[in-house]
Amino acid sequence: xxxxxxxxxxxxxxxxxxxxxxxxxxxxxxxxxxxxxxxxxxxxxxxxxxxxxxxxxxxxxxxxxxxxxxxxxxxxxxxxxxxxxxxxxxxxxxxxxxxxxxxxxxxxxxxxxxxxxxxxxxxxxxxxxxxxxxxxxxxxxxxxxxxxxxxxxxxxxxxxxxxxxxxxxxxxxxxxxxxxxxxxxxxxxxxxxxxxxxxxxxxxxxxxxxxxxxxxxxxxxxxxxxxxxxxxxxxxxxxxxxxxxxxxxxxxxxxxxxxxxxxxxxxxxxxxxxxxxxxxxxxxxxxxxxxxxxxxxxxxxxxxxxxxxxxxxxxxxxxxxxxxxxxxxxxxxxxxxxxxxxxxxxxxxxxxxxxxxxxxxxxxxxxxxxxxxxxxxxxxxxxxxxxxxxxxxxxxxxxxxxxxxxxxxxxxxxxxxxxxxxxxxxxxxxxxxxxxxxxxxxxxxxxxxxxxxxxxxxxxxxxxxxxxxxxxxxxxxxxxxxxxxxxxxxxxxxxxxxxxxxxxxxxxxxxxxxxxxxxxxxxxxxxxxxxxxxxxxxxxxxxxxxxxxxxxxxxxxxxxxxxxxxxxxxxxxxxxxxxxxxxxxxxxxxxxxxxxxxxxxxxxxxxxxxxxxxxxxxxxxxxxxxxxxxxxxxxxxxxxxxxxxxxxxxxxxxxxxxxxxxxxxxxxxxxxxxxxxxxxxxxxxxxxxxxxxxxxxxxxxxxxxxxxxxxxxxxxxxxxxxxxxxxxxxx
Numbered sequence: 001x002x003x004x005x006x007x008x009x010x011x012x013x014x015x016x017x018x019x020x021x022x023x024x025x026x027x028x029x030x031x032x033x034x035x036x037x038x039x040x041x042x043x044x045x046x047x048x049x050x051x052x053x054x055x056x057x058x059x060x061x062x063x064x065x066x067x068x069x070x071x072x073x074x075x076x077x078x079x080x081x082x083x084x085x086x087x088x089x090x091x092x093x094x095x096x097x098x099x100x101x102x103x104x105x106x107x108x109x110x111x112x113x114x115x116x117x118x119x120x121x122x123x124x125x126x127x128x129x130x131x132x133x134x135x136x137x138x139x140x141x142x143x144x145x146x147x148x149x150x151x152x153x154x155x156x157x158x159x160x161x162x163x164x165x166x167x168x169x170x171x172x173x174x175x176x177x178x179x180x181x182x183x184x185x186x187x188x189x190x191x192x193x194x195x196x197x198x199x200x201x202x203x204x205x206x207x208x209x210x211x212x213x214x215x216x217x218x219x220x221x222x223x224x225x226x227x228x229x230x231x232x233x234x235x236x237x238x239x240x241x242x243x244x245x246x247x248x249x250x251x252x253x254x255x256x257x258x259x260x261x262x263x264x265x266x267x268x269x270x271x272x273x274x275x276x277x278x279x280x281x282x283x284x285x286x287x288x289x290x291x292x293x294x295x296x297x298x299x300x301x302x303x304x305x306x307x308x309x310x311x312x313x314x315x316x317x318x319x320x321x322x323x324x325x326x327x328x329x330x331x332x333x334x335x336x337x338x339x340x341x342x343x344x345x346x347x348x349x350x351x352x353x354x355x356x357x358x359x360x361x362x363x364x365x366x367x368x369x370x371x372x373x374x375x376x377x378x379x380x381x382x383x384x385x386x387x388x389x390x391x392x393x394x395x396x397x398x399x400x401x402x403x404x405x406x407x408x409x410x411x412x413x414x415x416x417x418x419x420x421x422x423x424x425x426x427x428x429x430x431x432x433x434x435x436x437x438x439x440x441x442x443x444x445x446x447x448x449x450x451x452x453x454x455x456x457x458x459x460x461x462x463x464x465x466x467x468x469x470x471x472x473x474x475x476x477x478x479x480x481x482x483x484x485x486x487x488x489x490x491x492x493x494x495x496x497x498x499x500x501x502x503x504x505x506x507x508x509x510x511x512x513x514x515x516x517x518x519x520x521x522x523x524x525x526x527x528x529x530x531x532x533x534x535x536x537x538x539x540x541x542x543x544x545x546x547x548x549x550x551x552x553x554x555x556x557x558x559x560x561x562x563x564x565x566x567x568x569x570x571x572x573x574x575x576x577x578x579x580x581x582x583x584x585x586x587x588x589x590x591x592x593x594x595x596x597x598x599x600x601x602x603x604x605x606x607x608x609x610x611x612x613x614x615x616x617x618x619x620x621x622x623x624x625x626x627x628x629x630x631x632x633x634x635x636x637x638x639x640x641x642x643x644x645x646x647x648x649x650x651x652x653x654x655x656x657x658x659x660x661x662x663x664x665x666x667x668x669x670x671x672x673x674x675x676x677x678x679x680x681x682x683x684x685x686x687x688x689x690x691x692x693x694x695x696x697x698x699x700x701x702x703x704x705x706x707x708x709x710x711x712x713x714x715x716x717x718x719x720x721x722x723x724x725x726x727x728x729x730x731x
Contacts, residue, residue, distance in 0.1 A: 023137045027118035028154060033058045033260040034166065037251045039269040040305075044169065044244050046251035049160070050260060055170060055243075056162040058262040059153035061146075064177045067164060068148060069222050070188035074213050076110040080144055084111040084135035110151050111135040117154045152176075155191035158199070161240065170240040171199060181227055182234030185213045199237045207236055246272050249311020249325040266305035271298065274547045275308040282540045283313035286520060290528045291505075291536060292319050295326035296544060297442040297517040301449045301510065306439065308544075312523065321523025330417045330435035331504045331519060334497025334533065335389045337410070337430055339468050340444070342386050344409055345401050347464035349599030353471070354381040354581030356608065357393035360623050361675065363657040367427055369395045372498070378628030379620055381581050383471040389496065391431050398430045406430075412459060413444045432499045442508055442517030449493070449510040453557040463571040463597040469493040469510075469563050478538040491561040492545055496533030503527045507537035512558035513551050516544045571595040579618050582606040587616040612638070622649035626677035638679055647722045648685070651675040655726040661706070671706035672730075676716055688715045 032050040034057050039045055050056045063071075072079045078086055086109050108116065108128075112135040121127045138147065157167035164187060168176040172183050179187070186199075189209040199206065211232045218228040245251070247267050254263045275296055283294040298308035311325035345351045359377040362368065369391045376392065385393035398406060406429065407422035417435045418425075425433045451457050452465040460468075472493035494509030503525055508517040518537040522528065551561045558564055574596055577588040583601070584591045587609040608618055619638050620628055629635045652675040653659055661669055676685060678701055687694040687703050690712055695703050705714075707730045715725040 023134055023141060024118075027114070027138075027150065028059070031154070032056070035251070035255040035259050036262045037247070037254050038262070038264050039246075039267040039272065040264065041269070042264060043269045044175065045246045045265065045267060045269065045272070046248055047166075047169075047243050048251060048255045054160045054162045055166040057153070057165040058260065059163075060149055060165060063145070063148050063152045063164065064179065064184070066179055066181055066184035067152065067176060067188060069217065070181075070185045070213060071148075071152070072110070073216050073220060073222070074185075074188045074192070075113070079110050079148070082109060084137075084139040085109060085132045109135060111138055111147050114138065114147055114150045114154070117151070157187065157190045158201075159240065169243050171237040173241045180231065180234060181214065181217075181223055182210070182231035185210045185217070185231065186236065189213055199239075203236055210236075246276060247309045247311075248315060249327065250309055252311075252323075253325065253328070266300075266303070266307060267309060268307045271547065272308045275310060275544055276313075278540065278543050278547065279310045279313035282543070284317070286536065287314070287317065287319075289530075290526075291520050291522065291531060292317075293321055293324070293326055293521060293523040294540065295438050295519045296540065297327050297439050298544060298548070299442055299446045299515045299517075301446045301453075301513050301515055304443070304446065304450065309439075324523040326519055326521075326523055327438040327517075329523070330437055331521070332432040332499035333434055333436040333441070334432040334499045334504060334506055335391075335394070335430075336436065336441055336495060336497035336506050336508060337434075338386055338389065338394050339448075339472055339495050340410070340413065341394065341397050341401060341406060341430055342382065342471070343448070343460050343464050343468040344406065345382075345397055346467055346597055347461045347599065348401075349597065349602030350400050351382055351397070352576060352581050352583070352596060352600055352603055353383050353467040353594070354576070355603070356380070356580045356582070357382055357385055357396055358624055359385070359390055359392045360627055361652045362392060362395070363652065363654045363659070364395065364399065364427055367395075369427070369431060376627045377631055378624045378626065383467070383474075386468075386471050387474050394430045395427050398427055403427060403429055409459070410434075413447065414440055415444065416440055432497070432504075438506075438517045438519045441506070442515050445493075445495075445508045445510045445517070446515035449512060449515065452563060453512060453555065461570070461597050461599075462566045463595060466563060466566055472509075476534075478534060478542060490545060490551070492542070493563075494538070494541065496538055498532045501527040502529060502531040505531050505533045505536040507533050507541040509541055509545065511545075511551060511561040512555055512563065513561075514545070514548050516541050516548075518544070566595065572598055572600060574600060577606040577609065580606045580608045582608075585609055587611055589616045621646060622677040622679050623651045624677075625679065626651065626681075647679050647720075648716060648718065648724045649677050650724070650726050651677050653726070653728050655728075657728045658731055659728055660731045669706060671704045674703050674705060674714060676701035676724075678718065680718075683718045683720065685719075686717050688717070689713075691715070 032052050034047050034050045034055055036047045036057050037045045047057065112131045115131045115134045115138060152164040154163060156162055161167050161170050164176050167187050167190065168174060168179060172179060189206065214228050214231050217223045218225060246269060250265060275298060279294055279296050286294060294313040296308065296310040297306060299305065300307050309327060311327045312322060315322050346353060356379045359380045361376060371391050372389065380390060380393055382393070403426060404422040407418060407425065411418055415436055417437060448465060448469065451460060452462060452469065457465065472495055473491050475494055490511065492509040492511050494507060497506035498504065503521055505520040509515065518541045520536045520540070521531060551558065573593055575584040575591045576582070576594050577584045578590040578592050583603060583605045585605040588606050608620055609616055610619060617638060625637065629637055659672055661672060678685060681699050681701070684696055684698050685701050686696045689705055689707060694705055697703055709730045711727065711729050713725055713727045715723065717723050
């Protein structure tokens with residue numbers, strides 16, 4: 001007898017174990033889902049179908065009350081009370097099927113339907129029995145609300161629409177929680193026979209089913225009579241609606257990066273809609289001038305989050321590159337990096353805010369930068385060079401700071417596109433020789449604003465940042481608004497950039513709260529004459545800034561959109577020469593006491609003031625003077641005595657230059673134009689190439705020569721017997 005009990009207990013133990021472990025840990029493990037992208041509040045930005053082509057959103061944790069009431073009333077009135085199987089419903093279904101002579105009712109509970117949806121097996125009597133057993137096991141694992149959520153997430157709703165959330169958007173264009181009673185009832189009856197009856201097929205039968213359900217809800221006291229009447233009057237949806245498509249480039253990105261996931265972004269949907277509208281309007285207008293593509297990024301300075309993102313505007317307009325996410329694509333940076341170099345040099349004491357920089361023709365190992373207007377100022381203050389975006393002073397600044405060090409700084413700031421060795425970029429790094437992504441560059445500008453307002457203020461010091469951000473506020477606005485006259489206007493520290501060949505136009509700006517980046521051009525790389533950051537991207541940037549809330553009032557580092565000056569202890573005070581911008585020397589006649597970064601005392605004192613005949617004189621080197629006095633009639637040229645040093649200076653070429661002479665279109669060689677600056681231009685200068693007489697000049701000291709390949713020396717002698725020589729190489 002004991003042996004028989006042991007066998008019985010063993011069998012029962014096996015059956016119990018089988019029952020306990022019969023339900024898979026994940027019912028829908030092999031199910032593929034749509035990629036769903038939402039804003040920071042969960043509002044839908046866009047979605048893509050699952051890998052099997054179905055609109056099947058990732059499962060939800062809960063079901064809206066209207067749909068829950070409707071589907072329970074229609075599918076399983078005793079859902080809240082049975083253990084997964086309802087014997088009464090099964091017997092009633094058996095009776096109805098016998099009377100009808102065919103299967104007209106299955107008697108399945110919602111729990112059994114969840115099991116059937118997860119298994120995907122044929123509907124046979126045996127499978128029904130298996131589903132019944134598994135349903136009771138599911139009731140022990142999941143709560144009733146969880147089972148209802150599983151059903152709502154996986155029920156078919158006709159066509160390629162699966163799940164309540166996808167159906168709600170496809171049929172009614174809104175999330176399930178916003179459905180009316182009529183809409184909730186429509187979706188509650190759809191899974192009953194979605195292949196034979198849906199909004200596009202057998203609409204009359206669908207309408208009758210929905211209205212019967214609504215009257216059933218009225219009988220149960222779930223809704224009142226007025227609500228029932230109004231719901232019955234609601235029309236059925238027509239063809240499925242397209243899903244929302246905001247920040248579509250982000251949806252595409254996440255579809256590849258995290259397929260089948262629900263991604264909550266930092267995008268603010270109301271702002272995104274406004275930015276989309278501005279970007280599309282400008283894009284359509286720019287397209288008439290041959291500029292097909294436009295990207296916009298808006299960031300919150302304090303959180304560092306992207307709150308609006310237009311990878312490429314007007315995606316509906318048919319064109320090559322329409323689907324390219326330009327905001328995340330590497331593009332030539334133009335002049336966008338110049339403020340970072342200016343700030344870095346200020347911070348380490350390499351220069352002061354208004355240090356006078358050379359702006360003359362130069363040749364650095366074969367690299368001869370030119371300003372955008374092809375003009376030279378001779379000498380220009382550093383802050384003015386920044387606001388005017390002059391290329392030659394910027395190259396001098398980079399040579400002073402160091403290419404490798406600047407490269408490292410950019411990498412630390414978040415520029416992710418610097419993948420080659422610093423030597424490959426060379427001095428062209430500051431003029432667009434490297435590529436950057438709009439989203440990265442906008443984040444860097446936002447980081448400058450955030451750093452200024454933070455306690456640690458890294459990687460730049462607060463005083464250096466203050467001068468940089470203030471200088472960028474002086475850049476002329478495309479709306480020609482004079483901030484000195486309109487003090488209530490929003491101030492933006494902004495910079496433009498234009499790449500070589502007019503292929504990329506940039507405008508990036510920041511204030512204490514927001515940063516906006518705009519790129520305009522053609523995704524396929526075609527240049528457009530006249531495409532510049534100031535005229536093309538700048539107006540778009542300011543239109544986007546106009547959408548943003550006013551600056552916050554509770555800020556210790558800003559007042560409205562204006563950055564406040566650093567406080568005591570974050571700067572030093574020193575006398576600065578008003579003319580040269582250097583630390584004042586003994587002979588500087590006009591001085592200003594300025595707040596400066598702590599490292600400013602490392603910079604050199606004024607090299608341009610000296611004593612001449614007992615008086616203080618401001619004297620530039622000849623090459624700088626030659627261009628400077630053309631734009632500064634107040635400059636008093638210096639006539640040196642015979643034999644005095646620094647009477648002449650070569651403007652081009654620079655000592656040791658490697659020169660390549662290009663052929664003209666007809667194959668001829670016109671030679672090299674040698675350019676000399678003389679403090680007294682009316683002096684006659686005799687030129688000698690390798691000790692051979694080459695010619696003479698007066699007033700305008702330029703001479704065209706055609707040296708043979710190899711190393712050469714050119715020597716000039718003026719009428720006062722002053723002599724100057726340099727060596728160069730013809731490649």
